[in-house]
Amino acid sequence: MELLTSAASPFARKVRVLLRETGQIKTVKEVHVTTSPYKSDPKVLAANPTGRIPALTRPEATTLYDSRVITRFLDSHINAGLYPEKSLWDVLTIEATADAIMDSAVSISYETRTRPEGLISSDWVDAQWLKVVNGCKALQGNWLVNLNGPLNMGQISVACALAYLDLRHSARNWREGNDALAEWFSSFEGRRSMVDTHVDG
Numbered sequence: 512m513e514l515l516t517s518a519a520s521p522f523a524r525k526v527r528v529l530l531r532e533t534g535q536i537k538t539v540k541e542v543h544v545t546t547s548p549y550k551s552d553p554k555v556l557a558a559n560p561t562g563r564i565p566a567l568t569r570p571e572a573t574t575l576y577d578s579r580v581i582t583r584f585l586d587s588h589i590n591a592g593l594y595p596e597k598s599l600w601d602v603l604t605i606e607a608t609a610d611a612i613m614d615s616a617v618s619i620s621y622e623t624r625t626r627p628e629g630l631i632s633s634d635w636v637d638a639q640w641l642k643v644v645n646g647c648k649a650l651q652g653n654w655l656v657n658l659n660g661p662l663n664m665g666q667i668s669v670a671c672a673l674a675y676l677d678l679r680h681s682a683r684n685w686r687e688g689n690d691a692l693a694e695w696f697s698s699f700e701g702r703r704s705m706v707d708t709h710v711d712g
């Protein structure tokens with residue numbers, strides 16, 4: 512199997528961390544690509560008609576895309592237990608919250624990094640950042656207990672979302688008012704899987 516990925520993508524990082532945490536790194540080859548909404552990598556387009564990463568090609572089977580589909584597949588592939596039955600709906604909701612934070616944070620990055628200065632909408636950026644703030648608040652207020660239990664896909668997703676905020680939006684300081692979440696993250700980001708997939712600037 513091949514995973515189309517990039518170093519900075521928080522969605523792809525979810526899969527990369529999963530591969531390392533579940534010992535599947537030798538069975539899935541990571542193929543790094545450069546793609547953007549304005550210029551899709553042809554290999555990505557061939558794998559995913561909407562041109563997004565991550566995408567997972569499988570021999571003699573359909574290609575999978577969208578991080579949540581891929582993580583679910585790789586988890587069930589080896590019965591890794593990252594979606595435990597007894598807390599399934601909580602884990603999926605935490606993953607959805609983390610993905611929503613990523614959606615907004617990536618959208619701000621595209622707005623501010625790829626559009627000409629005069630076309631950048633500060634209203635759009637502020638509205639997206641408010642979603643990030645509300646998402647972080649919910650993670651700290653409602654989900655900290657689940658974040659502190661045995662490893663699951665909710666935790667991996669939250670860590671990848673927060674790491675992306677540090678990578679692209681550190682000046683906005685998501686940690687403000689989120690001390691407990693920040694403390695949880697500082698411990699989680701020391702895991703080998705996170706260190707191995709860390710990227711600067």
Ligand SMILES: N[C@@H](CCC(=O)N[C@@H](CS)C(=O)NCC(=O)O)C(=O)O
Pocket residue numbers: 519520521522523546547548549551561562563564565576577578579610617
């Ligand atoms: N819902 C998707 C989002 C994936 C996504 O937005 N990936 C970005 C990179 S972080 C991308 O491929 N952007 C290129 C594009 O939008 O054409 C997932 O969970 O995989």
